[in-house]
Amino acid sequence: MSTANTTKQIPVTVLTGxxxxxxxxxxxxxxxxxxxxxxxxxxxxxGSVGVDNDLVVGADEEIFEMNNGCICCTxxxxxxxxxxxxxxxxxxKFDGIIVETTGLADPAPVAQTFFMDDDVRRATxxxxxxxxxxxxxxxxRLKDSPEAEDQIAFADTIILNKxxxxxxxxxxxxxxxxxxxxxxxxxxxxxxxxxxxxxVLDRGAFDLNRILAIEPAFLEGGHTHNHDSEVKSIALTAxxxxxxxxxxxxxxxxxxxxxxxxxxxxxxLNIRNSPRRFVFQAVHMxxxxxxxxxxxxxxxxxxxxxxxxxxxxxxxxxxxxxDCVEAA
Amino acid sequence: MIPAIEQKLKATAYAFDxxxxxxxxxxxxxxxxxxxxxxxxxxxxxDQRKTIKAHTGAVPIIKxxxxxxFITLSDDGTLKHIDGADTLYDVADFKGAWTERMDAHxxxxxxxxxxxxxxxWTRLDAEPKIIGPHDGTVNDVYFAPDGMGLAAAHxxxxxxxxxxxxEPQPMQLPWKGAHLAVTVSADKRxxxxxxxxxALHMWNVALKRDYQMRGYWAKPTQMAWSADxxxxxxxxxxxxxxxxxxxxxxxxxxxxxxxxxxxTFVTAIAAHxxxxxxxxxxxxxxxxxxxxxQKKAFSAGPATGHAVTTLAFAPTGDxxxxxxxxxxxxxxxxxx
Numbered sequence: 001m002s003t004a005n006t007t008k009q010i011p012v013t014v015l016t017g018x019x020x021x022x023x024x025x026x027x028x029x030x031x032x033x034x035x036x037x038x039x040x041x042x043x044x045x046x047g048s049v050g051v052d053n054d055l056v057v058g059a060d061e062e063i064f065e066m067n068n069g070c071i072c073c074t075x076x077x078x079x080x081x082x083x084x085x086x087x088x089x090x091x092x093k094f095d096g097i098i099v100e101t102t103g104l105a106d107p108a109p110v111a112q113t114f115f116m117d118d119d120v121r122r123a124t125x126x127x128x129x130x131x132x133x134x135x136x137x138x139x140x141r142l143k144d145s146p147e148a149e150d151q152i153a154f155a156d157t158i159i160l161n162k163x164x165x166x167x168x169x170x171x172x173x174x175x176x177x178x179x180x181x182x183x184x185x186x187x188x189x190x191x192x193x194x195x196x197x198x199x200v201l202d203r204g205a206f207d208l209n210r211i212l213a214i215e216p217a218f219l220e221g222g223h224t225h226n227h228d229s230e231v232k233s234i235a236l237t238a239x240x241x242x243x244x245x246x247x248x249x250x251x252x253x254x255x256x257x258x259x260x261x262x263x264x265x266x267x268x269l270n271i272r273n274s275p276r277r278f279v280f281q282a283v284h285m286x287x288x289x290x291x292x293x294x295x296x297x298x299x300x301x302x303x304x305x306x307x308x309x310x311x312x313x314x315x316x317x318x319x320x321x322x323d324c325v326e327a328a
Numbered sequence: 329m330i331p332a333i334e335q336k337l338k339a340t341a342y343a344f345d346x347x348x349x350x351x352x353x354x355x356x357x358x359x360x361x362x363x364x365x366x367x368x369x370x371x372x373x374x375d376q377r378k379t380i381k382a383h384t385g386a387v388p389i390i391k392x393x394x395x396x397x398f399i400t401l402s403d404d405g406t407l408k409h410i411d412g413a414d415t416l417y418d419v420a421d422f423k424g425a426w427t428e429r430m431d432a433h434x435x436x437x438x439x440x441x442x443x444x445x446x447x448x449w450t451r452l453d454a455e456p457k458i459i460g461p462h463d464g465t466v467n468d469v470y471f472a473p474d475g476m477g478l479a480a481a482h483x484x485x486x487x488x489x490x491x492x493x494x495e496p497q498p499m500q501l502p503w504k505g506a507h508l509a510v511t512v513s514a515d516k517r518x519x520x521x522x523x524x525x526x527a528l529h530m531w532n533v534a535l536k537r538d539y540q541m542r543g544y545w546a547k548p549t550q551m552a553w554s555a556d557x558x559x560x561x562x563x564x565x566x567x568x569x570x571x572x573x574x575x576x577x578x579x580x581x582x583x584x585x586x587x588x589x590x591x592t593f594v595t596a597i598a599a600h601x602x603x604x605x606x607x608x609x610x611x612x613x614x615x616x617x618x619x620x621x622q623k624k625a626f627s628a629g630p631a632t633g634h635a636v637t638t639l640a641f642a643p644t645g646d647x648x649x650x651x652x653x654x655x656x657x658x659x660x661x662x663x664x
Contacts (some may be wrong), residue, residue: 050386062464062483064505064524065505066505066524073525075434075524077506078465081426081428082426084428085428087653089347089366090347117547118545118547119547304354
């Protein structure tokens with residue numbers, strides 16, 4: 001890879017959510033609050049872009065598929081075109097880019113564009129996928145729309161909106177539903193998308209150095225799958241150290257074989273003979289890993305690994321992971 | 329003219345506030361133009377300099393037209409004409425369409441990619457003919473060097489339109505994937521595209537064969553044919569990758585690699601009009617001259633830290649212009 005990084009990488013926030021969930025309200029709040037920052041906003045809903053209102057274009061949503069037929073290599077051609085357009089104007093003019101996708105968009109090609117396209121990857125970094133969820137209607141949507149499910153599965157941050165329209169019981173049920181699909185996203189309950197902006201922007205969710213730990217709470221106690229969701233998460237833990245070579249081989253093979261079904265995966269591992277955490281994450285088959293923070297003295301070194309996807313074989317994944325762990 | 333590229337070149341710098349997106353010389357070689365990211369076009373005619381606010385959007389492409397004029401296309405959807413007196417004229421407004429690729433031929437034809445269609449003018453004052461729709465957004469258009477045809481690159485292949493009617497049956501060259509740039513060899517035997525996945529695809533239309541050339545580190549978005557037509561130079565790797573097109577083409581033959589700058593990618597390339605010489609621009613801002621006959625590279629411009637976006641030789645062969653993401657443009661004199 002090239003080491004010459006002549007310009008700083010601009011953080012990109014991908015804003016998803018089903019139609020009417022409150023994305024536009026959130027976007028307007030981000031733009032109108034007095035934070036002194038300048039954002040380029042790419043709005044797909046209308047096939048248009050607003051940069052100081054001087055750029056309005058009709059770029060049809062277009063998926064670029066590669067000749068290798070790999071679903072994980074699909075990128076969004078329109079997004080590449082628009083970001084190239086921002087680069088032509090000088091990206092140093094902006095503090096960040098916000099991409100608002102259509103309610104029906106598959107978030108994977110959007111996220112993958114930031115890893116797969118050379119020009120985009122060098123100029124920008126994906127900061128987080130933020131999904132706005134309509135607390136009132138999400139139960140219905142999850143029954144008939146795989147997109148709604150994918151958007152939750154892909155999220156790093158979930159804005160659970162319109163909580164004023166449901167009672168406490170309904171809210172708890174919706175939270176459990178979200179949790180069952182994606183237990184590691186941070187969830188903010190809001191009305192009118194009222195959320196502190198630092199919960200949405202500059203999250204560094206794809207920055208391996210910022211993944212300190214996967215929230216342990218979801219690993220405790222069995223959570224109920226109380227809807228017919230196809231997408232589910234599988235969390236695996238190990239208390240004994242993980243053997244690096246075996247893990248790399250296994251995870252590489254697992255993502256290669258099942259990357260179509262594994263929407264996202266994430267892990268924080270205790271590697272044998274290493275004082276530091278090893279962190280890992282992937283979007284479909286595109287994986288990234290690096291050493292993380294050192295374990296503290298006396299801290300319990302538990303390895304955690306999460307898969308979110310369809311048709312996942314829990315027993316096989318568990319067996320595979322256990323084989324990577326040092327024998328007792 | 330055979331330039332002396334091994335010596336230090338005299339350089340004249342032009343500072344601009346916005347990134348240089350694209351640049352070119354006029355056909356008579358007496359003027360050159362830089363298209364900028366803020367919609368301005370900067371024109372140099374001898375000692376005279378003029379800055380024209382041509383568009384509200386950026387200017388991804390500017391082409392010479394007639395003897396001393398230019399055609400500019402903006403991604404705001406407008407196409408304009410700047411004549412020899414630097415007067416600006418509207419040619420077309422594609423109302424909100426995402427336009428960034430255009431070609432203009434010496435014979436006066438202009439082609440603009442607009443969504444899945446191509447707008448085609450045979451003269452500036454004629455009504456455009458609209459051809460398409462193609463199988464996807466048209467990512468690039470390129471006139472055959474003799475002006476008697478047009479190649480349109482899009483998703484899953486290239487469509488070749490033939491002069492004079494550009495209808496009704498264009499030739500399709502299918503290959504799955506996103507084709508981002510296209511060029512046609514002087515003898516029209518070869519059509520070459522640059523693809524999203526860091527590869528070239530080449531069709532030999534005479535033999536009805538095609539080849540995939542993989543292994544680029546980045547998208548090889550810029551391509552240039554050497555004056556002697558023996559080489560196609562391409563960007564997208566740490567050196568210029570030059571494919572041999574003499575003796576039946578590159579099938580089964582090694583590419584030549586020339587030029588290097590601090591392990592960064594080649595981002596721009598241009599070919600000299602008469603001599604077997606090319607210029608390459610790098611991601612770190614360096615400009616390197618390539619002598620294809622002697623297989624040697626010479627430094628022309630320093631690594632400024634800002635990527636070279638565009639290079640163009642004057643048709644007279646005595647000057648080279650370069651533009652960068654930051655820091656403006658440069659004109660190198662190739663004659664002492």
